[in-house]
Amino acid sequence: MSTPTTDQPAATKFAYWVPNVSGGLVTSTIEQRTDWGYDYNKKLAQTAEAVGFEYALSQVRYMASYGAEFQHESTSFSLGLLLATERLKVIAAVHPGLWQPGVLAKLGATADHMSNGRFAVNVVSGWFKGEFTAMGEPWLEHDERYRRAEEFISALRGIWTEEGYTLGGDFYRFRDFDLKPKPLASAGRPHPEIFQGGNSTAARAMAGRVSDWYFSNGKDLAGIDEQIRDVRAVADPLGRRVRFGLNGFVIARDTEAEARETLREIVAKANKPAVEGFRDAVQQAGSSTGDKRGMWADSTFEDLVQYNDGFRTNLIGTPEQIAERIVEFRRHGVDLILCGFLHFQEEVEHFGAKVLPLVREMEAAAGIAPSPFQPAVPA
Template structure:
């Protein structure tokens, strides 16, 4: 979602026509986007994709990258701004189905008469996904989002985070779903999987790790701090040092920011670890691998057959049909469908 990535909206848009069932989790960045513009982008994408958009609210944690993008708020202020942003975004998109406008006068954001003339397919709005490990992040998740995401920490730590967000949401009369972000290294045998994990970092020298960790330490992200604590700076690269929970390996985080853990093992072991997280209440898993395409094939061939039937059935779902826009907007005020309904 930052400068190390291609622009997510451009990339995702380029794939709409090449896919039928794939859903797109696309980032919005408070401070870089304005909520009215983000609402138009989301509604357009949702219509063109037939209702396949998911929104990833990203507050950011790399102060140098944020400064380069013109964002100079501290950690607490960024979360306060993000809370205002997603509140306004949700209201604009939700009210678009009835042709209503939104006024908002907050500390960080102000809009007057914000309207979205062409609503999205999904009602009331595309689901909002969000991850964060700090107290302000948990508060935002409980109040504003549909799905809370965590990086791959040991199950006991994940359980504590989920319990906190769940309890906060319940006090507000809300329900939040949960997801997890992990890498995967799966092979037909356990030995082969751990050999692949060792090979992945075999050419990373101490100087590279030190440089990466020094850069990551400047972030003010609680999630990044928790990832770094798992591998303890890479003092040792042995399996004993980096296997922080059964089949959960922290080696990726030696040089990668963000999600720094991988499930490593044979198909049965990986499937069992997935079930352990699912038992905590997680029903969305975001996986990746190195190289990504090859690991995706391995996962599909080796792990998919071991997943519960309900999970495999969900993979066969279809997206909704697009519903417009049709006609011409009149004087930048009314959508043709609204005028047609009033006539």
């Protein structure tokens, strides 16, 4: 049975997927009023910031695949969004194996200064073998990719916080490396926040040891409880606090029936070859682990129409139903909800006007601390 955390929670933080990749957030021929270009995304970032979103996550793809024909590079796109906003924190997804940590540390420090401390990274251990082999880079087995990612994160943190950083690792080596200037530091923030994803045992252990945030694919309450428990089992003995983000695809409509009909239409109009191709590519990540607990290992066809299992979180219904669901996840230890939408600009506005105020009301009634990141304009 699922049980909530005993910690006194602070207010839920909200992030949205940056649609810097074409095709939208569902692999379906249903209409998606969104755009992967910079002008659209600049306006979207400003809207999200105004209505109360605190984070945005820029996706990373390097070549066309599974309905994503075009894609903008994540770090440069993130910097563009940072310079177009004032408070929004932008998380750039990066792949170890395609980045050298010293180079990324330098880029991150510069972006951090240019944005007054709002740059963050999401370290993606890698699922798309075709991108690596197309660029002539070696493809490591699952647990080796996580060993490399852990060393990558350790190097990033060391370079950002230490003088004369030295590392003799299995994947990266540094000798008396000094980064100047360091990123901006503040109370509770010694370096840019480091996020990671992954569902596997290796991913959970890595998060407990080195990451600031653990992103989960879409999950129900029991699923997220299991992941939080496993990560904390590693982090707590080390005296570390890891925060938890949960992916969820939001379908907020006037009635639950209308929201469910939208979901039915999304799945009915799925781009079947693209979804099945994506499934074939990613499910080896889960099945290649010894205990079969990897990301996407148990995802159904319907789950993968939203390629990070976003339907599983069940943020589908009326604003009241969605707000209740979010507050329940908060009680179970989820610190951040990462939102995807069908029609980004209008649905981010609708979420800020109709869902977020209800979340704050319900959190206040439950004794959850208020968020310092309130909308800059009336909802």
